[in-house]
Amino acid sequence: MDVFNIKSIEEANSFDEISEIRELTYNINKANGFDLESLLTGGYKDPTHFIYELIQNAEDAKATVVEFKLEKNRLIFSHNGSKHFDLNDIKAITGIGNSTKKIVDNKDRPIGKFGIGFKSVFKICKVPEIFSEDFCFKIEHLYVPKRIEKSLEYIGKTYFVLAFYGNEDEISSTYQIVHDALVNFSSDTILFLRNINEINCAVDENTFKLKRDKKHKSFNQFDYFECDIKRNDRTENSYLFFERPLSMDNKLYVSIAYKVSNEDNKKIIMEENTTKLVVFFPMDGVETFLHFKVNGPYATTNTRDNLSVEPNNKEANSNIIKETVDLYTDSLRCIKSMGLFTIDVFNKLPIDKSLSLKDDLPLSFYYA
Numbered sequence: 001m002d003v004f005n006i007k008s009i010e011e012a013n014s015f016d017e018i019s020e021i022r023e024l025t026y027n028i029n030k031a032n033g034f035d036l037e038s039l040l041t042g043g044y045k046d047p048t049h050f051i052y053e054l055i056q057n058a059e060d061a062k063a064t065v066v067e068f069k070l071e072k073n074r075l076i077f078s079h080n081g082s083k084h085f086d087l088n089d090i091k092a093i094t095g096i097g098n099s100t101k102k103i104v105d106n107k108d109r110p111i112g113k114f115g116i117g118f119k120s121v122f123k124i125c126k127v128p129e130i131f132s133e134d135f136c137f138k139i140e141h142l143y144v145p146k147r148i149e150k151s152l153e154y155i156g157k158t159y160f161v162l163a164f165y166g167n168e169d170e171i172s173s174t175y176q177i178v179h180d181a182l183v184n185f186s187s188d189t190i191l192f193l194r195n196i197n198e199i200n201c202a203v204d205e206n207t208f209k210l211k212r213d214k215k216h217k218s219f220n221q222f223d224y225f226e227c228d229i230k231r232n233d234r235t236e237n238s239y240l241f242f243e244r245p246l247s248m249d250n251k252l253y254v255s256i257a258y259k260v261s262n263e264d265n266k267k268i269i270m271e272e273n274t275t276k277l278v279v280f281f282p283m284d285g286v287e288t289f290l291h292f293k294v295n296g297p298y299a300t301t302n303t304r305d306n307l308s309v310e311p312n313n314k315e316a317n318s319n320i321i322k323e324t325v326d327l328y329t330d331s332l333r334c335i336k337s338m339g340l341f342t343i344d345v346f347n348k349l350p351i352d353k354s355l356s357l358k359d360d361l362p363l364s365f366y367y368a
Contacts, residue, residue, distance in 0.1 A: 009091055015135060015147065018087065022094055022144040036096070037122065037142055047174075048181035049303070050120040052189075052281045054160060057118070059193050059280070061158065067200040068182055073171055075124075075178055077160040079196075084158065085132035093118050093130075094143040116302040124174050125162040132158045179203055185210065187229040187236040192255055192278055192295040208232050214241065222334035227257065239293075240267070240340075242331040246297070246323055254324040256331055257293040269335070269345045279304065291348035296320045 012018045029036060051068075054077045058066045061081025069076040085093075096116060121128050122142055129138045131154035137145045154161070164174040182201050190199055190212045199210040213228040225241035243255035259270045277286035278295035285306040288294055298320055299313035300306065307317055332349075335341050 009095070012091070013087070015087065015090065015137070015145070018090055018094070019145050019147075026141045026144050045305070046284075047123045047177055050118075050123065050162075051178075051181060052304075053117040053120055055189070055193070055196065055199070056280060058158075059195050062195050063158075064195055065198045065200065066196055067202070069202045070175070070178055070182060070204070072175055074161060074163040077162070078154075078157045080157050085130065085135045090135060090137070090145055094139060094145050096143065117304065120303075121160075121162055124164055124178065126165040127163070129161040129163075130159070131155075131161070183208075186282075187231055188293070189281060191227065191229060191237075191239070191257060191293070192280055194253065219334060220337045222330070222337060224331070224334055240269075240331075240335070242327055242334070244323065244327045246320065248319065252297045254294075254296040254320060254327055256295075256324070256327055258331070258335070259292070267340060269340060269342070269348070277307075283307075290350055294324055296324055 006024065007017060007021065009018065009021050012021055055066060058077075058079035058081055061079060061083040063079035063081035066077070066079040069078075096119075119142060127138050127140055129148060130136070131151060136148050136150050136154075138148050139145055164171045166174065182203055183206075185199070185201065187210055190196060190210050193212075197212045197214070201208050201210075209230075209232055211230045211233070213230065215226045217224055217226055225239075225243070227239045227241040228235045229237045229239075238260050239257040240260055241255065241257045243253045246252045246254065260267045261270050274287060274289050274291060275293050276282040276284065277288050277298070278293055279298050279300055280295070281304075283300070283305060298317050299308040299310070301308055308314065332341070335345065
């Protein structure tokens with residue numbers, strides 16, 4: 001390829017052109033001594049963060065069922081998404097900061113950097129393989145896609161095959177880390193996903209299933225959902241679930257979930273420790289100081305462990321908080337009309353201004 005007449009990645013209109021451009025970029029970076037691997041994978045404190053990135057990818061592909069199959073030396077992830085990999089997806093998954101996930105405001109701001117997020121798989125796998133309907137490829141050096149042959153083992157769905165790297169002890173250690181993450185999967189992992197309603201896991205000879213049963217209900221002109229999260233058909237958690245599309249993009253939603261249980265055939269709001277903010281999945285770095293779960297399509301850092309502080313993103317996040325607060329006030333009206341607004345519920349509401357005077361999110365609910 002003539003480096004003086006090279007196309008930009010946006011201009012590439014075939015798999016081979018994408019591969020050539022990415023490989024040239026790799027060679028240039030290598031010649032300059034740039035260590036992108038440490039830069040792009042070193043920010044993930046949790047080596048199993050990639051699990052949530054895989055689920056998020058399946059959610060974006062409109063999957064309803066996903067499956068993890070853990071073997072001694074590799075992890076196979078598959079989903080039944082109706083959206084298969086196209087050239088733009090290949091550009092995104094091999095990119096650094098570019099993304100096909102566009103969204104929310106008039107600036108067409110991306111909420112997720114899929115290229116960056118997928119780099120977390122390189123904590124456990126040097127050369128991930130992807131089998132989709134139209135493209136089968138592996139990714140070398142973090143961002144160089146190379147064609148591979150189709151396999152009869154991986155047809156009918158989209159597959160990610162992640163072979164663990166290292167010596168025997170390192171592979172065994174990786175296996176154990178991934179094993180522990182899967183068997184300890186929180187049932188709430190699936191709570192706020194809009195498309196995926198079932199996660200299947202096969203770990204050695206053991207299997208288990210997480211499933212969400214979400215039923216639309218109405219009461220006194222209030223719309224809500226009764227949502228049960230089941231593990232192997234046994235209900236682990238139940239919620240009163242409220243959601244509303246964003247005014248700036250009606251394909252995106254804010255949502256609130258109140259944990260409930262059945263006592264004497266009457267649903268009671270349960271006590272719960274204060275929760276983490278949810279952006280599809282809980283964020284370890286953002287405490288809400290609330291006794292219910294709050295989810296929204298917030299702009300986050302590349303590693304998804306905190307909210308973005310970039311001015312445009314911060315403004316958009318503030319707007320999402322405002323719309324969540326509006327949903328919160330309406331949810332309380334619904335709870336009250338259902339006869340569930342007890343003194344215990346009242347005591348769990350954000351009525352203590354001193355909870356976190358520096359955080360906009362709990363204060364926004366306090367002033368609601």
